[in-house]
Amino acid sequence: MAMTMTQKILAAHAGLGSVQAGQLILADLxxxxxxxxxxxxxxxxxxxxxxxxxxxxxxxxxVMDHFxxxxxxxxxxxxxxxxxxxxxxxxxxxxDVGEMGIEHALxxxxxxxxxxxxxxxxxxxxxxxxxxxxxxxxxxxxDMACGMAVGKAWFKVPSAIKFVLTGKLRKYVSGKDVxxxxxxxxxxxxxxxxxxxxTGEGLSSLSMDDRxxxxxMAIEAGAKNGIFEVDEKTLSYIREHGGAEPExxxxxxxxxxxxxxxxxxxxxxxxVAFPHLPENAKTFSxxxxxxxxxxxxxxxxNGRIEDLRTAAEILRGRKVAKNVRVIVIxxxxxxxxxxxxxxLLRTFIEAGAVVSTPTCGPCLGGYMGILAAGERxxxxxxxxxxxxxxxxxxxxxxxxxxxxxxxxLTGKITSPWEVMEK
Numbered sequence: 404m405a406m407t408m409t410q411k412i413l414a415a416h417a418g419l420g421s422v423q424a425g426q427l428i429l430a431d432l433x434x435x436x437x438x439x440x441x442x443x444x445x446x447x448x449x450x451x452x453x454x455x456x457x458x459x460x461x462x463x464x465x466v467m468d469h470f471x472x473x474x475x476x477x478x479x480x481x482x483x484x485x486x487x488x489x490x491x492x493x494x495x496x497x498x499d500v501g502e503m504g505i506e507h508a509l510x511x512x513x514x515x516x517x518x519x520x521x522x523x524x525x526x527x528x529x530x531x532x533x534x535x536x537x538x539x540x541x542x543x544x545x546d547m548a549c550g551m552a553v554g555k556a557w558f559k560v561p562s563a564i565k566f567v568l569t570g571k572l573r574k575y576v577s578g579k580d581v582x583x584x585x586x587x588x589x590x591x592x593x594x595x596x597x598x599x600x601x602t603g604e605g606l607s608s609l610s611m612d613d614r615x616x617x618x619x620m621a622i623e624a625g626a627k628n629g630i631f632e633v634d635e636k637t638l639s640y641i642r643e644h645g646g647a648e649p650e651x652x653x654x655x656x657x658x659x660x661x662x663x664x665x666x667x668x669x670x671x672x673x674x675v676a677f678p679h680l681p682e683n684a685k686t687f688s689x690x691x692x693x694x695x696x697x698x699x700x701x702x703x704x705n706g707r708i709e710d711l712r713t714a715a716e717i718l719r720g721r722k723v724a725k726n727v728r729v730i731v732i733x734x735x736x737x738x739x740x741x742x743x744x745x746x747l748l749r750t751f752i753e754a755g756a757v758v759s760t761p762t763c764g765p766c767l768g769g770y771m772g773i774l775a776a777g778e779r780x781x782x783x784x785x786x787x788x789x790x791x792x793x794x795x796x797x798x799x800x801x802x803x804x805x806x807x808x809x810x811x812l813t814g815k816i817t818s819p820w821e822v823m824e825k
Contacts, residue, residue, distance in 0.1 A: 405655040407563040408630050409598040412538040412652050416521040424562035424659075432462065433537075434515060435550040436524030438506055439467045443484045445525055448548035457492050458554035464496035464515060465489055466506035469763045471499070474770040504735025504761040507531040507619060507703035512735055517641050518633045519650025523547065523556050528703050528785065530621045533599075533630035534614035536637055536651065540628045561627040563598040564589075565660040568605030570669035575819035577713070578613030579705055579783065579803035582620040583674040585666065587684025595625035597661060600654065602632045605668045611640045612709040619704045620785050623681040673818045675781070676801035679789045687818040693800070697780040698723075698811040699792075700804050701732025701759070702766045705783035708738050710804040715747040717808035717819055718754040724814030729756035730772045736761060756811070768792050774799075781810045 404421040406414065414422040416430035435457075437445055442465050449457075457463045465485050470478035482499070489497035498509060507528050510516055518536030522529060525547040532539035542556065550556050566585070586593070599621045601614075609617075614631050621629025631637070633651045641649055675690060677683040700706070700714050711733060723729045731751045733739040739761060742748050748758050765772030766784040774780055774793030779800065782792065787799035802810070805819035812822055 405657040405659065407598060407654045407658045407660070408600055408632065408652050409538050409563060409628060410560055412519060412521060413558060413560055415652070422560045424560055426560045427557065428560060429555055429557055430521055432523060432550055432554050432556055433520040434522040435463045435547060436506060436510065436522065436526065436529060437465045437547050438469050438526055439471055439478070439482050439485055440469045441525035441544050441547065443481045444544035445547040445551065446484055446488045448545050449551055452548065452552050454552045457494065457551045460493045461495045462554065463494050463551050464498070464510065465494065466498045466509055467500065467503050468505050468761070469767065470769050471503065471762060472760065502736060504738070505703045505706060505763055508707060508734035508738070511535060511615065512644055512737055514641070514645035517646040517649045518637060519652055523550050527622045528619050530626065530628045531615055531619040531703060533618040533621065533628050534611065535641065536631060536633035536649065538628055538630065541622065559596070561596055561598045562661050563600050564594055565663045566599060566601045567663060567665045568601060568603040568668055569665065570605050570667045571608040572668045572671060575713070575805040575823060576671050576673060577803045577805065578609060578616035580671050580674045581613070581666070581668065582617045583676050583681065583684045583801060584671050586620065586624050586681045587674070587676070589624055591623060591680055591682045592625040594621065596627050599624065599626045599629040601630070602654070605666070606632060606634060607636070608668060610709055611636060612707045615707065616704050620681070623785060673803065673806050673820065675806060675816055676787055678787050678798040678800065681785070681787060681801060690816055693816040694779065695727060695781050695810055695815060696778040697728045697730070697772060697774065698807050699730045699732070699765050699772055699780060699782040699784060700807050701730070701734060702763065702784040703734065704785045705804050706732055706734030706738065708741050710783065711738070711742050711747050712745070714804040714808040715750040717805060717822060718756070718811065719750050721754055721812050723755040723811045727811055727814050729754070729811045730759060730765065731756050732759045732762060732764060732771070734761055765792055781807050781816060783807050
C-alpha cells in the first residue's frame with residue numbers, strides 16, 4: 404500500500420507493514436517532551452499510574468521555558484515540581500535556567516531529534532521537528548504521562564496535503580512569510596488533523612531555520628503535523644548537532660493526498676497576519692498605516708540565529724521609533740552567545756531594543772512584554788488570538804523578523820523592502 408512520509412514513520416513505529424488514513428495505531432515513541440506549564444499536570448497523572456520509573460530516562464525531556472526564569476511564586480512551584488520529578492526519575496535531559504532555551508529551538512540544537520523519529524510533546528508546537536524529517540505532534544498532558552510511563556501513544560493515522568515548492572525566496576522574505584501565505588490560502592482549519600508534507604526543488608533554497616519555522620506553524624492550519632522531505636541540508640544539520648543516525652522515509656510516488664498545492668517561492672511577498680487569526684494574512688498592497696506600540700523578535704518560531712541576523716541587519720545604525728518598545732529574545736543560550744559574539748546584541752541595544760534571556764515569555768501573554776488595552780504589537784511569534792499577548796482589547800500582528808525590525812524603525816507596520824530600499 405502506497406504511503407506518505409508520515410504514514411511510513413507511523414507504520415514503522417507501530418511495527419506494521421503499512422497503515423492507511425483513519426487507522427488507529429499504537430506506536431513506539433522516540434521522545435516525550437514537556438515544559439514547565441504542561442509537565443506538572445502530566446507528573447500528577449503519572450503518579451496515578453503507579454510506575455516507579457519512566458520508560459527510558461534518555462527519551463523523556465522537560466524544558467523550563469514558558470515562565471522561566473520564574474515570574475512569580477506559582478511559576479517557581481511548577482518548575483520545582485518538574486525539577487524534583489526529573490531528579491527522582493534520573494531524567495537525563497532536564498533543562499533549567501542557565502542551560503535551557505525555548506523548547507522547540509533547544510531540542511533540535513541538542514540533537515535530541517533526528518529524521519524518522521516519532522515524537523510527542525505536551526505543547527502544540529511540537530510539530531516543529533517535522534523540519535528534520537520526523538513525525539512530531541502536540542498532545543495533552545495525560546498523553547504525555549502515558550508516554551513517559553510506557554513509551555507508546557495512540558494515533559489516528561492522518562491523511563495528507565502535499566505542498567510542492569518551486570523557485571527561490573527573494574531578499575528579506577523568509578519561511579515565516581511562506582507559512583503565513585499558506586495559512587492565508589487554506590485557513591486555520593485547512594489542514595485539520597492532516598499531515599502537511601513539503602517537497603519540491605524549492606526546498607533546496609530554504610534554510611533549516613526557514614523549515615523549522617514553517618513546520619512550527621503547521622498547527623496554525625489545524626494540522627496534526629508538518630514534515631519536510633529529508634535532503635542534504637537536513638542531514639548536515641543533524642550531523643552538526645550530534646543527532647542520532649537518521650532513518651529516512653520518503654513518500655511513495657503513488658501516495659494518496661487529499662490535495663496537492665503548488666507554491667512558487669519567488670512569488671511570496673512580506674506577509675503580515677492581522678488580528679485575530681493567523682489566516683488573516685495580508686501583503687503590503689493591502690496594508691495601510693497601522694501604528695504600533697511594541698515589537699517582539701523571538702519565540703520558538705523565529706528566535707534562531709538567522710532570524711536575529713536578519714533583524715540586526717535592518718536595525719544596524721538606525722534607531723527604533725519613539726514610543727515603540729522593542730524586545731529581542733534569542734531562543735537558546737547557544738544562540739544568545741552567537742548573537743553576542745557576532746555583535747548582534749550591541750546592534751539591538753544601540754538601536755533602542757532590550758534583549759532578554761531565552762524564554763517563551765510574551766508569546767503566550769506570560770511576561771516580558773504584556774500588552775495593555777488598545778495596544779498593538781508586531782511579533783514574530785505564532786499566534787494572534789484575542790488576548791494572546793495581554794489585554795483582550797490589544798492586537799497582535801504576526802510577521803517575519805525582517806518585517807518586525809522594519810516596523811520597529813517606523814512605528815507602523817512596514818515592509819522591509821521599503822526600509823532597505825531607502
